[in-house]
Amino acid sequence: MLYSDKVMDHFQNPRNVGVIKDADGVGEVGNPICGDVMKITISVDDDRIDDIMFQTLGCGAAIATSSIVTEMAKGMTLPEAVSISKKQVADELGGLPPAKMHCSVLATDGLKAAVDDYLVKHGREPIAGPILSSDPNFDPHEEEDEHA
Amino acid sequence: MDHNVYLDYAATTPVDERVLDAMMPFFSERYGNANSLYALGRDAYKAFENARERVAASIGAKHPSEVIFTSGGTESDNTALIGLATAGGRTDGHIIVSAFEHHAVLGPARWLGKHGFEITELDPRPDGLIHPEDLQTAMREDTVLVSVMHGNNEIGTIQPIRALADIAHAGGALMHTDAAQTLGKIDFDVDELGIDAASFSSHKIYGPKGFGALYLRKGTRLTPYMMGGGQESKRRSGTQNVVGAVGFATALEIAETERATEAPRLAALRDRVVEGVLGRLELTSLNAAETDTRLPHIANFIIKGVEGEAMLLHLDAKGIAVSTGSACSSSSLKPSHVLLAIGCPQEFAHGSLRVSLGRYTTGEDVDYFVDELVPIVERLRSMSPLYAKIKAEHSAD
Numbered sequence: 001m002l003y004s005d006k007v008m009d010h011f012q013n014p015r016n017v018g019v020i021k022d023a024d025g026v027g028e029v030g031n032p033i034c035g036d037v038m039k040i041t042i043s044v045d046d047d048r049i050d051d052i053m054f055q056t057l058g059c060g061a062a063i064a065t066s067s068i069v070t071e072m073a074k075g076m077t078l079p080e081a082v083s084i085s086k087k088q089v090a091d092e093l094g095g096l097p098p099a100k101m102h103c104s105v106l107a108t109d110g111l112k113a114a115v116d117d118y119l120v121k122h123g124r125e126p127i128a129g130p131i132l133s134s135d136p137n138f139d140p141h142e143e144e145d146e147h148a
Numbered sequence: 149m150d151h152n153v154y155l156d157y158a159a160t161t162p163v164d165e166r167v168l169d170a171m172m173p174f175f176s177e178r179y180g181n182a183n184s185l186y187a188l189g190r191d192a193y194k195a196f197e198n199a200r201e202r203v204a205a206s207i208g209a210k211h212p213s214e215v216i217f218t219s220g221g222t223e224s225d226n227t228a229l230i231g232l233a234t235a236g237g238r239t240d241g242h243i244i245v246s247a248f249e250h251h252a253v254l255g256p257a258r259w260l261g262k263h264g265f266e267i268t269e270l271d272p273r274p275d276g277l278i279h280p281e282d283l284q285t286a287m288r289e290d291t292v293l294v295s296v297m298h299g300n301n302e303i304g305t306i307q308p309i310r311a312l313a314d315i316a317h318a319g320g321a322l323m324h325t326d327a328a329q330t331l332g333k334i335d336f337d338v339d340e341l342g343i344d345a346a347s348f349s350s351h352k353i354y355g356p357k358g359f360g361a362l363y364l365r366k367g368t369r370l371t372p373y374m375m376g377g378g379q380e381s382k383r384r385s386g387t388q389n390v391v392g393a394v395g396f397a398t399a400l401e402i403a404e405t406e407r408a409t410e411a412p413r414l415a416a417l418r419d420r421v422v423e424g425v426l427g428r429l430e431l432t433s434l435n436a437a438e439t440d441t442r443l444p445h446i447a448n449f450i451i452k453g454v455e456g457e458a459m460l461l462h463l464d465a466k467g468i469a470v471s472t473g474s475a476c477s478s479s480s481l482k483p484s485h486v487l488l489a490i491g492c493p494q495e496f497a498h499g500s501l502r503v504s505l506g507r508y509t510t511g512e513d514v515d516y517f518v519d520e521l522v523p524i525v526e527r528l529r530s531m532s533p534l535y536a537k538i539k540a541e542h543s544a545d
Binding site: 008014017033034035055056059060062 | 454534
């Protein structure tokens, strides 16, 4: 299993690490049993992601996908941000090993959860659709196992 | 890269130069087929049988024919499990293996479980040991084979093989042990251990990869796993790997000669790693720490609040090679079955780190590792959304 140079760069030098104080939206997904937990905080201005930060407990791919998704989402409108797909995240990183594709789900789900959290807090309808990995029983490995 | 600190000797070892020197003539000069009758073949045959005698003498075998050369630990384990279980045309029966065996034992055991046999995977206790009384409880009338590894490759605990073998034999079963991690590292004598079969691997003791052996006590019936030309007294067909045999025998002799000074040297280095990691990082522990009977070269840590692969990659960037039982480092996506078997919670098994030392490890290497590990762990913990919570929970305990 090999990581691309870009994955290694985002792993070694992750962008936007931390927590936004008094964030407008918070998304926390994954669970420690599976080994990956991600927390994304956003500040929103005029329905655009003005600032975004992450904290991740996880492997190299989990950290790299978190980092890149924060770069991708910064400046996006909320509908744009929730439409980022796991494939886009992986492509942006120059690809991920097959066993690590679930990490990109965690990254997009963390972002979706943060956006919906913002919307719901403001009495608006969530727009992200189902977020599988915010379920405490979610097993990100299930998807891969089916193909095994 | 400034540093090249290899701390994964339980995974594999470099070929010792003395071993390489012994092997070299057999590649292109003394290349004969050991089955050929002419001089070149006889020369290869003699070298091969000489290697067998040296291995047999080293492990206390009664006769060289009790040593069957194979392609490595995995083949030896597969041959032992399947060959002993099905010996004499047997098609059913009960087999006991420990739950923290290497996959080279678990794989064939589970295969047998689908082909007529019943398998019990016996759990070790949290101390990392298979307790004789637990084996006693698991024994049945129809138990035909017990296989428990001698030294665990991940946590380094040494199993009470003699006591386990006695129980197996009292119940009419054969006893096999996977000794890939113990041969050349601690005392190994087939009679003292009371075993019927044992698996060995060359590349764990500074010999070449792709070579190993199976000890099989005289009179023990075995269905061959590799069939063909009838080599190894019809128990393992295939043209004799003379280069491998010479390398393995030489490697074993060197390990045995140097063991009296090497084992305590490694144990002291291991203790230095343990002291360094536990002393300088909070919320860390040594797996199976309460057990004294352990290999001198393996230490396995739980480092709470980090994930193993992330640690491994950062250490790699510093020129340090170690391994982890985290799911994320394997294709199976499940954390180490060894750590789960000794009761380690999954969330912490992801943060395991195995350090294994060897012939070329120095005190400087060990200190460099600890010095580099500390800031890596602190950085990863600072990035974790859970670490503050883990720490708070710990302080509350």
